[in-house]
Every structure is written in C-alpha cells, then in structure tokens.
Amino acid sequence: MTDKASEGLLILAATPIGRAADASARLAEALADADLVAAEDTRRLRRLCADLGVQPAGQVVSYFEGNEAARTPQLLEALAAGRRVLLVTDAGMPSVSDPGYRLVAAAVDEGIRVTAIPGPSAVPTALAVSGLPVDRFCFEGFLPRKPGERARRLAALAAEERTMVFFEAPHRTHAALAAMAEAFGEDRxxxxxxxxxxxxxxxxxxALRELVEWAAGEVRGEVTLVVAGAPVGAGVPTTPEELRARVAEREDRGATRKEAIAATAKEAGVPKREVYDLVHRDPRGDAR
Structure with missing residues (x-):
C-alpha cells in the first residue's frame, strides 16, 4: 500500500429516493468538495445539485452498469493518487442493487479507505411502513425476470422466517406477486x-392473493415489496424428496454441491452426511 493510497478516500453517498429535501447537509457538502464525483446518471446528478444549490468543484464522470467494469480502474487510479472520490447513484445507497460493489471491493483490496454518508434508502423505509415484523429481515433485491428462474428463487425462500424485501419493476409487479402467492401461499x-x-x-x-388482484391493473412508479416470513418451522424440508429438491434448487441458483448440501442440512437440522447420502443415491436407494 502506497502513501498515496492511504490518502485517497472513497465516499459512498446516499441520495434521496424521492424528495430532494431529504438530502443531508453532508451530501451537499461532499458534492461541493469532492475531487471527483462518479454518478450513475450525470443528468440526474445535475438536477439534484440544482435543487440543493450546489456546484461540484471536481470532475464529474458517469458510473453505471454499462461502464462499471471499464470505469473502476480509472477511479482506482484517482484514489491511489490521493483524491477524494464521491460515488452516488440515482436514488438510495450505492452498491445496494445499484453500482458500487465492484469499486468498493477493489478499493478495499488496494487498502484505500472507504466511508459512507448515510441517508435515504427504500429498504428500511418500506420495512418501517409495511406493518410487518422488522426485528429480523433479509433483502433479496430484484427477482429473476424469467418465470422458471423466479419460481426457483422463491421456492428456495419458502421457509425463510425473516421478513423479506424485494425491488421490482412496475410492469413485473403483478407477475412477481403471483409467483410469490404460488411459492409462499396466498394467505402470506x-x-x-x-x-x-x-x-x-x-x-x-x-394477503398476497389480495395484492395479486390489486396489481392486475396498471402499476406505476418505483416499487418495493415486503413479504412476511414463514411461520417458525414451516416449510422445513423433512422427506428425502424435499431434501433432494432443496439441494437442487440451491445448485440451480449457483451454489456448489457442497454448499447446497451444507445449507440444506442446516435448514433441516440434520447431519450433512445424511443429506449427502440422499443426494448421491437415486430414489431407489442405489448409490450413484
């Protein structure tokens, strides 16, 4: 780690999810003082700065899904040179279903300091107003667009006991809710x-069935879905068929066979060896 790297600073700043008045004083100060501002949409950034009465003194560059891989090394160079780089997305906190993780991971690997300016986020906001338990929750981001992949993802979450938060596009909200009703039950x-x-x-x-009916009409705007977790102990795989199916679901989602077996055994409260033996035998009991 060089001396320059130790001087550089990456700042992740939360931006308003709706109203510019929700922006913090620290965000306005950081926008004015940063050596370089990386924005998901530079046009939105200009509108936000105008609303806040701020003029960025540093260079402004774009940083979005399409150029994230190419732009990250450039931003790292600026950080290694001792510059203060401010990262903002269109709304909410960078890296939370928005660009940012790639740059944060790279900066951490280079020993560059990373900090954040907290602020608005749709996840805790939706949880707070949902009326559902929020003492334990998990964030699942966007569901897969393809029906089969979406169904497998939700099937793997059927026994999740924590309240779940999802982001969804308005035109896919009805399909997402219908898939949830199928996977979690219409009364969830x-x-x-x-x-x-x-x-x-x-x-x-x-209940999900009621929300499916409501979403059959046109849904507009930014959508966050909050779904109650399963009752304690509900949906836990117990039969050999259920255990094998749960391992297969996890493998479909990208887990290795070893990871899928370990996670399924933990979920079911059984020894890993038991799940391993089931997976490596066909339904007739013969070893594969």
Whole structure:
C-alpha cells in the first residue's frame, strides 16, 4: 500500500429516493468538495445539485452498469493518487442493487479507505411502513425476470422466517406477486410500497392473493415489496424428496454441491452426511 493510497478516500453517498429535501447537509457538502464525483446518471446528478444549490468543484464522470467494469480502474487510479472520490447513484445507497460493489471491493483490496454518508434508502423505509415484523429481515433485491428462474428463487425462500424485501419493476409487479402467492401461499401477509416519499406514495397491505388482484391493473412508479416470513418451522424440508429438491434448487441458483448440501442440512437440522447420502443415491436407494 502506497502513501498515496492511504490518502485517497472513497465516499459512498446516499441520495434521496424521492424528495430532494431529504438530502443531508453532508451530501451537499461532499458534492461541493469532492475531487471527483462518479454518478450513475450525470443528468440526474445535475438536477439534484440544482435543487440543493450546489456546484461540484471536481470532475464529474458517469458510473453505471454499462461502464462499471471499464470505469473502476480509472477511479482506482484517482484514489491511489490521493483524491477524494464521491460515488452516488440515482436514488438510495450505492452498491445496494445499484453500482458500487465492484469499486468498493477493489478499493478495499488496494487498502484505500472507504466511508459512507448515510441517508435515504427504500429498504428500511418500506420495512418501517409495511406493518410487518422488522426485528429480523433479509433483502433479496430484484427477482429473476424469467418465470422458471423466479419460481426457483422463491421456492428456495419458502421457509425463510425473516421478513423479506424485494425491488421490482412496475410492469413485473403483478407477475412477481403471483409467483410469490404460488411459492409462499396466498394467505402470506405482504405490502406493496410504491413511490415512497414522493407525492403519489402508496402502500398496499394485505394477503398476497389480495395484492395479486390489486396489481392486475396498471402499476406505476418505483416499487418495493415486503413479504412476511414463514411461520417458525414451516416449510422445513423433512422427506428425502424435499431434501433432494432443496439441494437442487440451491445448485440451480449457483451454489456448489457442497454448499447446497451444507445449507440444506442446516435448514433441516440434520447431519450433512445424511443429506449427502440422499443426494448421491437415486430414489431407489442405489448409490450413484
């Protein structure tokens, strides 16, 4: 690690998810003082700066999904040279279903200091207004777009006991809710949080079957879905068929065979060897 690297600073700054007035004073100060501002959308950044009455003194560059891989080395060079780099996305906290993780990981590997300016985020906001338990929760981001992949992802979450938070596009909200009702049961409580903090904010609460009916009409705006977790002990795989299916689901999602067996054994509360033996034998009991 060089001396320059130790002087560089990467700042992840949360931006408003709806109203510019929710921006923090620290965000305005950082926008004005940063040596370089990397923004998911430079046009949105200019509008935010105008609303805040701020003029960035440093260079402004784009940093979005399409150029993230190519831009990261350039930003690392600036950080290694001792510059203060501010990363902002269109709304919420960078790296939370937005660009940022790649740069953070690279900066950490280079021994560059990383800090954050906290602020608005759709995840805790939706949890707070959902009316569902929030003492334990997990964030699942966006579901896969393809129906089969989406169904497998949700099937793997059927026994999740924590409240779950998802992001979804408005035109896929109905399909996502219908898939959740299929995987979790139509009576599972949930909430659809639309346009949070904005003028047309709307929170719909109810059983998944009710929300599926509501979403059959046109859904507009930014959508965050909050779904109650499974009752304690519900949906835990116990039969050989269920255990094999759960291992297969995890492998479909990218886990190695070893990882899938270990996770399934922990979920079911059985020894890993038992799951291993089941997976490596065909349904007739013959070793594969």
């Amino acid at each position: 409580p949930a909430a659809v949080c639309r346009e949070l903090t904005k003028t047309h904010e709307e929170v719909r609460r109810g």
